[in-house]
Amino acid sequence: MTLAWNQDSVANWSMTEQSPCTIFKAQNVAEILEALATARMQGLSVIAHGAGHSYTDAALNTNGVIIDVTDMRRILSWDPEQGIMQVEPGVTLRDIVRVAPADGWWPAVTPSTADATIGGCVAMNVNGKNAWKYGSFGEHLLSLTMLLASGQMLALSPMNDPELFRAVVGSAGLLGIITSITLQLRRIPSGSVDVLVRPAASLSEILTIFQEEQSADYIEAWVDGFAGGRSLGRGIVTCAKYRDAGDGNSVQPQMFPVSDRLKEECARCIGKMGRPAVKSGVRIANSVLYWWSKWWGKKVIRQRSLFQSTYYPPAMFTGYRTLLPQGTETFQAFVPRSQAEVLFKEIIRCSQENHFMPLWCVIKQHRQEPFLLSYQVDGFSLEVNYQIVPQTAQRLRKMLWELMNLVIVAGGRFYLAKDSLLTNTLYRRSVGDATVETFLQLKQVYDPEMLFQSNLFRRVFQASLQ
Template structure:
């Protein structure tokens, strides 16, 4: 079949470091999507699926074929506000979900740290939120989906129908087919606010034990670690508010939730990333982190405060285009997931390794997790630490050495990794952290549903494709 793909455009991962210059097709109906898949199949062109492109590395890039951008499939097909169950197209964003649901008293059960991802992209990565320890991942809040396969077949999948595909496609990073419709259950909330308590921690081990201690009584928890210093930090624990302070239902409205357009009521937010860019040097970030620790300790003394769900959940969205501060080199996020018993020592070792290499991360974020039923899941009964490293060409080798050593440390402790954040793992790493029977089942399903391996990305070429030769 002769195919006229659009002219190539350059698309990047969220961290800017990885790019693809390829045709991007953006269908606006499921039929148009099915037609694109058929054209690609007949012309032997591989397809990389892409939602909002919020994966940090190359998981939503495909340098070898075309990219299919799913953001235009963004309709909410039905909503039952007596139960909070929604049927949505894959391009519906987290922002659309909360804007639609909150006025009815429903909030997405699991949200990542930004509201811009699509639900298709979130389910494909099985994203977690600051409440992972309590409610699991977005897969746990997913009741069913329709998967459009490479053959054109549409499979209905749930815990009772095609359950094997259900458990594999959630977290299967777009390898088995395209989610064309998803049924999700939102969480009922009495108000749009959380009561947030800041708590200072002296070091990484202290944060690990504080998160364990507070888990039973908290709805959300997240810790920020000063990785440029001694690992001191700040934990925020939060609980849903059950009563309003204003008129009934007032906090459920978008006007109460929307992030302010100016910082301290003065500085337009669009000026913030250039300010951050100037501070993004080791001495600059040391100063920023020291200020953060100092003001955190003050807030901790002041006690708990009410905060909107949006304000607490999407902190990074306060600073539009914050990632531009990492230009020109971009940045790499390294997130590892480590079982409870080893977490404190592995994360402390990572801090020391980075210090020894002289390439310390500017940001460190810790969360508590729980295991789930999905084949390739990153979630463990333990903790994760996400580290943001600025990238500079002059230290590529040192960076590679550091991530290889950190990987060994994580794998030695029975830890895992997360394709949404990854830029460095190869197939041997994936094969070590995914349980062998899960990996075998996933590869068999890929072979059954997509024998031509039509769906592929730069991440899958790096971390999955070699396994078809060895397994």
């Protein structure tokens, strides 16, 4: 058997890094093994690659090998009574919600993109709009299989090897290649939700609404990053609640209709047209959105499809990426509850003062998770996205490093799937030396020749390169 391989270059989702590498597209475990052997023979390191939806360098391996597992896309088994599904790593969330909702099940935790692979979701231990209630993706795994650098296949579960399981979930593909995953899905009463939309005049009001709406199933707040002074931190909180099964709705989620391509084309055109006036356009759109919601007041949108309320439409990404061809810098700070208001204010204020206007800001609530490289804390996260302009990119990073320091001092953390700024020193300060040492010791045991490496590994875990 000879594997198809390609010399090419791969970009991260934020479009900030182009990485030349060799790409193997594996269809099965035998092909992964062959790719590992070839890489080893050539003295190259390897990292698994899913849908490439990480904003960062987690799935990049410059001058090394990436093994693309997106063709390993079979649902291996489905138990509609228990909601237990076993999948190959390249199966996406979209694939799962094509099957499970008809039987009344939905992924317990899901990011806002339907096209992330399940392997990628486990490897980054993703979180969703229900993170404060249901934790992270890894908390809903029953078991997984992982291929080690030695070629040995490990079967792991929270019961049979809790320490290794705790380390593998969220380990960014650095301990081995996940080849199958068994998930416990969550029972849902219906495929639609009622969405309560509440405008909030300040950050403090946003955080209060989170407290008041704890009975919701999903909560997320959008913040107007352009509003300053007394309006700083104004935004809109959306709280979604499952509708009762008795309302006659099918649990089958509404998928994207046929006109998707048309929507994407329109988004591309709008994105191109908007390029000369990104900041003023977003400023105006934000104000219109906020004042519109204020005018409506508290409003309930009934019977919204669960699918549409969970996942951003692909056309939106197309528009966003066309609008910002030089990419975006994301800063997502996870901070303890007591520090959230002060730190979030400081992040927005400091950005505005330095003329780095936050284009897109989102707040979510979280709880601590039990994994070794965990990033969620009991509290909240603020995600801020900035336009990258080459002339000011270094100044932006400098400002964000300073903000990172504040977050770390306050006991906050950062998420390896979205943060490109962490250095080894900052990462160690945020999660603690002991955590990093434990991880590196496990890597030494399970991958002694350091076969599995990525740009992220070299940036965050290898001190010598700082």
